[in-house]
Amino acid sequence: MDRDRLYRADAIVLRRRNIGDADSIFTLFAADRGRFDAVARGVRKARSKMRGHLEPLTRVRVLVAKGRSLDILTQAETLEAYRPLRDDLDLGAEALYCAELVDRFTVEANGQHDVFDSFTRVLDALATGAPRHVVRSFELALMALSGFDLQLGACAHCGGSLPGESILLSAPAGGFVCMGCRGQSGGGRLVSRRCAAVLRFARDAPIETFGQVQVDEALARELRAALADVIHHVLDREPSSAQFIDDVRRAPAQLSP
Numbered sequence: 326m327d328r329d330r331l332y333r334a335d336a337i338v339l340r341r342r343n344i345g346d347a348d349s350i351f352t353l354f355a356a357d358r359g360r361f362d363a364v365a366r367g368v369r370k371a372r373s374k375m376r377g378h379l380e381p382l383t384r385v386r387v388l389v390a391k392g393r394s395l396d397i398l399t400q401a402e403t404l405e406a407y408r409p410l411r412d413d414l415d416l417g418a419e420a421l422y423c424a425e426l427v428d429r430f431t432v433e434a435n436g437q438h439d440v441f442d443s444f445t446r447v448l449d450a451l452a453t454g455a456p457r458h459v460v461r462s463f464e465l466a467l468m469a470l471s472g473f474d475l476q477l478g479a480c481a482h483c484g485g486s487l488p489g490e491s492i493l494l495s496a497p498a499g500g501f502v503c504m505g506c507r508g509q510s511g512g513g514r515l516v517s518r519r520c521a522a523v524l525r526f527a528r529d530a531p532i533e534t535f536g537q538v539q540v541d542e543a544l545a546r547e548l549r550a551a552l553a554d555v556i557h558h559v560l561d562r563e564p565s566s567a568q569f570i571d572d573v574r575r576a577p578a579q580l581s582p
Contacts (some may be wrong), residue, residue: 326330330390330391330465331389331390331391331399332388332389333389333555334353334355334357334358334386335384335386335388335404335445336353337427337441337448338352338379338380338381338383338385339352339354339428340381341380341427343369344364346369347368347373347544348365348368349364350362350395351363351365351379353363353387354427354431354440355441355443356437356442357436358432359431359433359435360427361396361430361433362433363395364395364397365401368398374400375398378401380406382407382411382417382448383422384404384407384448385402385403385404387401387402388400388402407420407452416451419457420446420452420503422460422564422566422567422570423448423463424566426463426464427444427451427558429543429564430467430468440470443466446463447459447462447532448549450533458535458548459536460538462527462531464526464552465528465552466528469528473499473559475500475501475555476501477500477501478497478525479501481498481499481500481501483503483505485506486503487501487521488504490517491515491518493507493514493515493516493517493518494514494524494554494555495512496554496559513579514550520547523538524548525554526538
């Protein structure tokens, strides 16, 4: 095969969709190539050498042949299987949510090393026992790297201070809004001052550091709801995996993966 038609990539599998009797199209995200689709011929056959290496949330090294309409996966080698994320339904749901965000926020064929680094770090954190609220740090980092950095240090309208026991987080305004500017904010969600402080720390601290912060269940719900509003506004839709997380948490405790 012509070497000019081949390329290698270290990537994370975001999702797959099956076509025909044995083929699958995979969406992958690589640091130097960004998001791209490629088909694996016969991957669902029992004798396929790539079978098991291309599951969602797997970090892989792939050899890809450029095609006219769709690139073709010719080799795949697992670099990190993230087994704990597969064995725990709750953690797996959080990780799939992060994968969907990468899929939604990134563009095809555009290298994004910082996004890849943040994505691998949140998967590493979840797989090694970090609490689920580390996902909030990833959400903020991904939005900032995608051009949607929130103004959390001062009013997004006037730049003034943010007094009061509760602060308006306005997605249309792009951050926190002071009392005087609430009428021109376009709406939003009131969050507690404690929630506001944790959001600032989550944005500025490394994911691993934020994972060490003690967050009770009530605060975790408030943080998640606040950023869910913003992400819904930016994407103009709710990520489908967010509903899956809700379904998992409502499921009986004895439900096994």
